[in-house]
Amino acid sequence: MYLFNTLKKRKDEFVPIDESNVRMYVCGPTVYDRAHLGNAKTPVAFDVLYRVLCNKYGKEHVTYVSNITDVDDKILDKHKKTGKPIREITEQTYQWYIDDMAKLNILPPNHRPRATEYIDEMIELVKLLLKEGHAYETNGHVLFDVDSMPGYGFLSGRSMKEMLAGARIEVADYKKNPADFVLWKPSDADQPGWDSPWGYGRPGWHLECSAMSAKLLGNTFDIHGGGADLIFPHHENECAQSMCAHPGEKFANYWVHSGMLMVDGVKMSKSLGNFYTIDEVLEKAPAEALRLMFLTTHYHQPFNFTFEGLEAAKQTLDKFYNALLKVKEIEPKDDASADERVVGALEDDLNTPLALSYIHELVNALNKAEDQDEKQELKGKLLKSAYLLGILWQDPKEWFRGGADDEAQEIEELIAQRAEAKKNKDYALADEIRNNLKARGIILEDSPQGTTWKKA
């Protein structure tokens, strides 16, 4: 198995530290508002990776952690703006996020730790960094001392000189080096905070992931993932904290980053008016179409979102489910396993577009299959392969009829009337019935076995 490793800037053979416990940590969202499309793309990519790892090493041998950041200045801002209690904001947003993830068929990670539940671990980590001489206390803050770490910048490939050339680092006069970042900062009495050796305060963002990953996965684990925008400064700083606090440890062996989401060729942003939340896009298309759409581009590439692309993904699913609908009554072979070409494509740095091309081939073969054995085998292989991608989990009838159950009986009656008209060669009446249903968004399909219907 191969993964593109940001540490080496190339595809790298994946060798876990312990095959009986493969460990992955992926940075999750800060819960202050509805999750947007970018917040969907990254978890989908890592969900596929999780599925592939489970397939290769066995589900019980993989530990997947994805955190929830529920203490952050953005949450404070939201609280100031809306007046809503912090706890209410984080709980509500957390629930929205979990619901969105479930709709996208993302398997729950083994742990979804919340930052506020690991404050003790964070405080211990800061103490350790102070003791090791990698941090200093000033103005009520505890800062990480980047000059104390030789090689700071190795993950993002930046030298200190380059970082300063950007000249957009927050400069505070109490910092020894402008690149020093906050480990612990003071809170006002009305702000969320915890008592610490440095007074009432709250953790810096980067600290959370270092503390939670160490607690749940150990000081060195296999894969650390997230969106490409986190490489610097977030992941760079996590590396710095974790490696300095635990000398000799490598923190994460493989750093995997998913490409950014764009809309109509440019970055998605509120000011450009091209900003979409997951739930508003799901009003226009099924969640499975959104998931499939992300998989049509390699996870490492930037993804350009368009509603045309979303519609195309829905059409592809129509094709897939149509093939499954035709073999609905056929039991898939129970000892079926995923197509080895699909597994091969996915184990080669999650080449989902290539894997999907094989899914298309399986669907085509299934459409052409004539004898029972062949259909059973292909259906089994298709479903197992699709599971690795997290698609085709629905009942095909449900896919086509979703939300039209209350009309089902009436539609069946109209189909019966039309069959009668066809029998009498009254094609005018037959076509009228079909056209009327079409106007309501119901598509009829005749076959030698009778007539079936779908919702458009």
Added chain:
RNA sequence: GGCCGGUUGGCAGAGUGGCUCAUGCAGAGGACUGCAAAUCCUUGUACAUCGGUUCAAUUCCGGUACCGGCCUCCA
């Protein structure tokens, strides 16, 4: 200014030092059908540009152009 990635047929998007061929959508023709739909068959069109390496480059190396991301909170 620094760092990173991209440029493949009408569109989306993989991949490869030489082979008949990605795949899908769209287009054209056909089969099936009362007509449709779905499905099947056939089919056209491609590797930004300039150099280098090579018997051979879309594929490797270098330059150029253009596009995008990151360098500030961000998945």
